[in-house]
Amino acid sequence: MKIYVKNMVCPRCIMAVETILNSLQIDYRNVSLGEIDVNDQLSDSEMMKLSNQLQAIGFEVIDDKKRQLIERIKNYIIQFIHHDKEMLKVNLSDFLAKELDYEYNYLSNLFSEVEGTTIEKYLIVQKIEKVKELIVYDELSLKEIAHQMGYSSVAYLSNQFKKVTGLTPSHFKTIGQQKRIPLDFL
Known part of the structure; x- marks a missing residue:
């Protein structure tokens, strides 16, 4: 069970x-x-x-069965972003469809209906939260972070980071830890 x-x-x-x-x-x-x-x-x-x-x-x-499926989608995305670097090389829509045994369109529509946002936007928020974590750790350059997180360039990462947080990665680095959000609140 x-x-x-x-x-x-x-x-x-x-x-x-x-x-x-x-x-x-x-x-x-x-x-x-x-x-x-x-x-x-x-x-x-x-x-x-x-x-x-x-x-x-x-x-x-x-x-609720729909909420269970939504929670499974979220957990796979969290695993995808935060716990397994190799998974970032996999196509998320194909991965979710295979793991959950539903067509991606159904999963995407259900997620949007229940959560009021898209799977893609949820993924981006999770990625940016992971980027924040890596910036705070201060062990990797922004170029290394962009590569690790699957961004095609530092500029693309910086633009997406600013769109989500309202800050540039360098400004975020100066204010650091107080701007991070626990995963269960995303």
Whole structure:
């Protein structure tokens, strides 16, 4: 049985959910971004306890099928941008269609309908947040960041960065950390 969870966006989130599952003695196969794969059907009481404990730390169980699919799209995009450098070389629309077993047009329309923005705009916001992180770390040049994030040039990255944040990357670098946004708030 799969349980879909909103706001599970990082490895620490996974560890927190595993801790809750263990404390409730719920037998599970796997916990990944946005998903819990439990071995058996949970009783209403178990589901309520799990839901309450997840809510206490900022997560939410998603019951609606459309919302579950949207959350899976978001989690794949987060994985795509923040956790796997090799994935940036893959075409996102093909990847999502294959992984979710739906035509990309359906996924795109559903995402826009439910979220009020496009998958592409959500992807750009995630990419810019990752660029912010890399700028704050100050280990790579802007040219290296552009290359790592799949931008064709520093100019293209800078233009997109300014369009999303209202700041140039160099100005952002001077104000740094206070302008970063947690992934679960994007």
